Amino acid sequence: MEENKELVITEDLFEKLDDSEKNSEFIAMESKTFFKDAWGRYKKNKLAIAGLIFIAVLVVFAIVVPMVSKYGFEDQDLAVRNALPSLEHPFGTDKLGRDIFVRVMYGGRISLAIGFSSAFICLVVGVLYGGISGYIGGKVDMFMMRVVDIIDSIPTLLYVILILMIFGNTIPAMMLAICFTAWIGMARQVRQQVRSIKEMEFSLAATVIGASHSRILLKHLIVNAIGPIIVNLTMLVPSAIFTESFLSFVGIGLDPSIPSWGKLANDCRGLFFTYPIQIVWVIAAISLTCLSLNFVGDGIGEAFQAKSR
Numbered sequence: 001m002e003e004n005k006e007l008v009i010t011e012d013l014f015e016k017l018d019d020s021e022k023n024s025e026f027i028a029m030e031s032k033t034f035f036k037d038a039w040g041r042y043k044k045n046k047l048a049i050a051g052l053i054f055i056a057v058l059v060v061f062a063i064v065v066p067m068v069s070k071y072g073f074e075d076q077d078l079a080v081r082n083a084l085p086s087l088e089h090p091f092g093t094d095k096l097g098r099d100i101f102v103r104v105m106y107g108g109r110i111s112l113a114i115g116f117s118s119a120f121i122c123l124v125v126g127v128l129y130g131g132i133s134g135y136i137g138g139k140v141d142m143f144m145m146r147v148v149d150i151i152d153s154i155p156t157l158l159y160v161i162l163i164l165m166i167f168g169n170t171i172p173a174m175m176l177a178i179c180f181t182a183w184i185g186m187a188r189q190v191r192q193q194v195r196s197i198k199e200m201e202f203s204l205a206a207t208v209i210g211a212s213h214s215r216i217l218l219k220h221l222i223v224n225a226i227g228p229i230i231v232n233l234t235m236l237v238p239s240a241i242f243t244e245s246f247l248s249f250v251g252i253g254l255d256p257s258i259p260s261w262g263k264l265a266n267d268c269r270g271l272f273f274t275y276p277i278q279i280v281w282v283i284a285a286i287s288l289t290c291l292s293l294n295f296v297g298d299g300i301g302e303a304f305q306a307k308s309r
Contacts, residue, residue: 039303048300
């Protein structure tokens with residue numbers, strides 16, 4: 001009898017839901033990968049998206065414009081020297097009648113190629129050097145980091161001048177000069193990240209099951225430090241572009257026959273007070289490119305930082 005009374009009381013207090021109401025409060029969340037979630041956060045940053053679009057458009061223009069334009073980057077027409085911007089010449093012409101728009105786009109090929117290639121080289125060297133140093137630790141770590149300190153103690157400009165004097169003012173020599181010290185920041189950051197995560201459970205578990213040191217370093221530690229690595233990589237590109245442009249502008253960069261952005265700015269320097277608009281286009285290209293890449297880097301940093309939290 002008592003059990004029957006309890007059953008009646010329970011039925012009075014609780015009512016069964018209809019099938020249509022059973023899932024009314026069900027919350028479903030789409031499963032996302034690490035990079036998919038980071039991309040979702042990145043898309044919310046308008047400046048980062050604008051920077052990415054600008055870089056994509058610039059790369060396309062740098063590749064296509066010199067190919068389809070009827071003017072070559074070295075074609076001279078003395079009849080239209082120092083012409084103002086027009087439909088025929090969107091950026092005008094220089095002191096030898098060469099089309100500035102085509103030359104700026106062609107120079108973009110060289111400057112962007114040096115920037116991205118140098119950043120990639122710094123990525124490979126810095127990740128491997130910093131990863132090995134942080135993973136092994138002990139005396140090996142101390143020795144490797146003292147080598148880095150010694151290299152970093154000498155001004156970068158001295159390395160650049162020495163390398164360009166030995167190997168000539170070529171694009172590979174310029175890339176080597178830029179990368180000679182630029183990888184150090186990447187190596188230090190990767191070392192710090194590897195040292196902080198190598199004692200975590202997933203790394204210890206990989207060691208217990210017999211995974212090789214190279215697999216633990218490459219497949220577990222470096223992969224889990226990919227966020228800061230990508231952010232550092234995006235910051236290396238504008239730094240390399242600006243370094244090349246600055247060296248070419250002051251006359252110790254690439255060979256004068258190579259029309260990089262810095263060389264184009266150097267050519268316009270003598271006409272700054274008479275035809276200042278000629279140098280404006282090159283400076284705008286360098287400034288907007290570096291600014292856009294910084295926006296992209298900041299957006300990536302915020303996306304991965306939010307994911308890590």
